[in-house]
Amino acid sequence: MYTRRNTLPHARLGVVAAKRLAPRAVTRNTVKRVTRELFRLTPLPPIDCIVRLSKPVNTKAGPATTARLKRELLSELKQLFASQRLAAGKP
Template sequence: MRASFPPTARLHRPSEFAAALKGRRLARGALFVVSTPRQTQPGSGQEARLGMVIAKRMAPLAVSRNTIKRIIREAFRQKRHELPPRDLVFRLHTRITPCSLSELKSQVRSEVDALLDRSRR
């Protein structure tokens, strides 16, 4: 199966993000919290959808924020077909410590993979 990330696999509206953030927490790691709505949204389709909240306060450098988002998107794209049909919102809850970009990438990727595996249940 070819892994893709079409617009139907993303959250677009603020109401979709708000419902997921007010919903239940699926998993928590050192950097991220994964939330999902308590009830499925009508018209949300039959596939997993991704939303990200990467605050400037937690990752002050734009290059860090963009790298984090890119890594989350790629991990989600590769595991999307294994995930149940629900909305997932990744929220950065811990301030990023100054480190090299390659260290940040490996740290984020390992945590996101673990959180996606826990969200599968």
């Protein structure tokens, strides 16, 4: 996750889910949907966030989305967003 302060009164989000790291559209859309929902529910300072996949999340051979993928994604994103809240001085 990349962040930068902005001059707006709210935080903004960008999500990058490359086809190379998530070959199925269903998986890429799930990643984006889960990220947006958690961003919406997490109070953040006025920053611009870009969330980018850095490792492959599944293959074409396996199922498109699983509960395990969603759990792992939520866990990772909660940690990232929590670190941004702490960096901004919010509990």
